[in-house]
Amino acid sequence: MSDATPNQIELVAIDGPVGVGKSSVATGLAARLGWQHLDTGAMYRAVALLALQSRTDPTDEAACMGLARGMQFEFKTAEGGQRAIVNGEDASEAIRSHEVTEAVSSIADLVAVREELGRRQRAMGLASRSVAEGRDMGTVVFPEARWKIFLEAAPLERARRRGAQFEAEGSAMDNEALLASIAERDRRDRSRSVGALRVADDAIMLDTTGLTLDRVVGIMESIIRAGV
Ligand code: DC
Numbered sequence: 013m014s015d016a017t018p019n020q021i022e023l024v025a026i027d028g029p030v031g032v033g034k035s036s037v038a039t040g041l042a043a044r045l046g047w048q049h050l051d052t053g054a055m056y057r058a059v060a061l062l063a064l065q066s067r068t069d070p071t072d073e074a075a076c077m078g079l080a081r082g083m084q085f086e087f088k089t090a091e092g093g094q095r096a097i098v099n100g101e102d103a104s105e106a107i108r109s110h111e112v113t114e115a116v117s118s119i120a121d122l123v124a125v126r127e128e129l130g131r132r133q134r135a136m137g138l139a140s141r142s143v144a145e146g147r148d149m150g151t152v153v154f155p156e157a158r159w160k161i162f163l164e165a166a167p168l169e170r171a172r173r174r175g176a177q178f179e180a181e182g183s184a185m186d187n188e189a190l191l192a193s194i195a196e197r198d199r200r201d202r203s204r205s206v207g208a209l210r211v212a213d214d215a216i217m218l219d220t221t222g223l224t225l226d227r228v229v230g231i232m233e234s235i236i237r238a239g240v
Pocket of ligand 1: 053
């Protein structure tokens with residue numbers, strides 16, 4: 013690898029819209045590099061779960077910030093994939109539930125929650141070499157990341173990947189509904205007042221339409237090993 017400039021941090025920031033395959037790519041890349049996978053969406057999901065469990069309104073900024081502040085959150089390495097531990101309990105499945113997915117956009121709109129989670133994400137990313145994945149990694153949380161990659165894919169392909177993911181989880185959704193839900197989540201992700209999904213000026217844009225997961229991870233690994 014060539015040397016980083018002095019203000020850069022050794023971190024891969026991956027951003028992109030829902031259904032583009034960020035999590036699979038980040039998991040694969042982190043495994044190949046032997047780096048930490050920082051799944052920041054899991055942290056927003058964890059706050060949404062706590063809000064649901066405590067019947068807190070997910071638009072109540074002060075209350076949700078209280079939940080975020082008080083939350084213990086850690087990633088635990090395990091066979092078969094990393095686990096999300098929330099307040100001492102393995103919440104890996106619970107944070108992927110339909111209810112959490114429905115509530116989490118409101119949580120992610122809350123500026124105070126974003127600040128709290130962003131601060132924690134930064135501390136985690138600075139503590140060990142990481143592949144950080146989310147919506148605002150390269151723009152807000154890690155603006156000095158050495159590698160910034162923005163993943164894109166055609167909407168139909170994103171709907172297909174998301175559909176396959178739902179099927180693997182045992183639920184089904186027709187194509188029309190998938191496309192509509194993707195469009196709605198895109199709208200929310202891109203129009204957020206703070207932390208909106210956008211391409212950082214210095215990001216590499218990678219269109220993954222028609223590429224296998226292995227190929228995408230391979231391309232990214234080459235970019236990182238080349239040090240550019
Ligand atoms: O990537 P995901 O579906 O697990 O993300 C869950 C939610 O959190 C989604 O509404 C987008 C939001 N999010 C965000 O606003 N910023 C991040 N860095 C990561 C996720």
